[in-house]
Amino acid sequence: MKSHSQTNSKRYPFYRAVYAVCLLGAMLMPQMSQAERLKDLAGIQGVRQNQLMGYGLVVGLDGSGDQTTQTPFTVQSIISMMQQMGVSIPVGTSLQLKNVAAVMVTTSLPPFSQPGQTLDITVSSMGNAKSLKGGTLLMTPLKGADNQIYAMAQGNILVGGVGASANGSKAQVNHLSVGKISGGATVERSVPSPLGHGNSIQLELNTADFSTASRVVEAINQKFGPETAAAVDGRVIQVKAPQVNDQRVAFLGTLESIEVTPAQTAAKVILNARTGSIVMNQSVSLETCAVAHGNLSVVINTDNAISQPNALSNGQTAATPNSTVAITKEGGQLLMLKAGANLSDVVKALNSIGATPQDLLAILQAMKASGALRADLEII
Structure with a gap:
């Protein structure tokens, strides 16, 4: 009679195999869109940041x-500042300052x-200052x-880098000409907000989509009652809101906490020609097409041969370049891609023919031109 431990030892491999198959199936199944909070999908019109800038x-x-x-x-800024403080500098004085830097100060004014x-x-240097480390920003509007x-x-400026130099040698970690000041600016004037005016507000979707706008309207009306929300277009949704400030807040x-399942995004392929990176979303699919792949490489090697004259011949040493040109052509491959392939099939097929990122740029562009690629192709 078999022992209990022997029976379990035979069952465990079977359970592991079943678990691996289930996990693989879950990974290969198309992922459904998950519900997201409305505050992550849209913003309120008029609630925005405002950029601020100053010279100091x-x-x-x-x-x-x-x-x-x-x-x-x-130098002109120093002279102007000193004159405002009652210090007169004689005309024609040449100031040789090493401890002052002209900077631009930037921030954003929250709603x-x-x-x-x-x-x-x-705080960012706009001149040729080597470092802003240890500096103090003077009052800047x-x-x-x-x-x-x-x-x-x-x-006082905090710079996240460090550098040192001596006898022509230089070592630097991170950037020294840009620094930050936490709480370094004080708000002097507020920006009026249209949030409290009228009996309605307007939501603006982060990405224009008619299906998502329709789902948002449906979710809001289901939460607050019919005719509370109405879509103006694929991005803007008009919502009736209380006029009293505390009730509106x-x-x-409550409105921002409503969960909405956004519609599946449009198929898109993003190509970065500078880095060779390619990003495709899950909606990308293919029509039936054939892809041929082959590389042609040209290698040029140059060796300099030294010609040495005989003794007492009054000749000169000469260098003669000898160039060798080699052309190598890899065997092309023709790959058949079936219609309806999803993202994983596209990546697997393109990788199977040994395509590099730069090759993928050309292949995807050719697929788009032929009408086989069902996606928007965007090159950045």
Whole structure:
């Protein structure tokens, strides 16, 4: 009679095989779209960031500032600042400053920001300063696109890099001409928001899609009642909302938490010609087509032969180049791709013929031109 341990030892390989088959089947099955929160699919019209920018000076650098002879705007900024502070500099004075750098300060003003709130800022050198490490940004007004001041920036710069040089040798880790100041800007003016006006708001889908817009409208009406939401087009959805501010905020909080299953995205293939990278989504499919693949390589080698004259012949040593040209052509392969192939079949088929990323660029472009590739082809 067999023991219990012997019976289990024979069953375990069978269970492992069944588990592996089930796992492989689950991996090969097409993935269905999952429900996502509405806040991840759309935004509220008017709730947006605003970019701010300003020109300023960084002082206190350890000899790594702008070379003032090559950056005259740094000297002009110093003279203008000193005059505003009551310090008069004689005309014609040549300032040789090494501890000052002209910089651009950038940040984004979040929606609903109020005066007194702080913002993180990025400070970037615009001259030839070697490093901003250890510098202090002087008070810099930050303006919006309307040329109005919305924030004031000042503080000590934190640079995430380090560098050293001596006797012509140089070592550097990360970037030294850009730094950040956490909470370095203070909001001075708020941007009016149209969120509290009218009896409705407008949602804007991150990606225009008529099917997704229809599903969002259906989910909102099912949650808040019929005729609450109506699609304006494939991106904008108009939603009726309470006019009282606190009720509207609570309504929007509930609205953003609604889960919606987005429609399957359009088939698209993204090609990066500079890096050779290719990204395809799950919707890519093929018509029946044949692909031939073959490479033609040309190799040129040049060897310099030295001709040495005989002794006492008054000749000169001469170098004679000898070039060898070799042309190699790999055997082409013709591969048949059946219609309706999904993404995994496309990748497997193209890899089976030994196509490199650069070859795939040409192959996919030819497939698109022939009408065999059912996807939008985008080259970045």
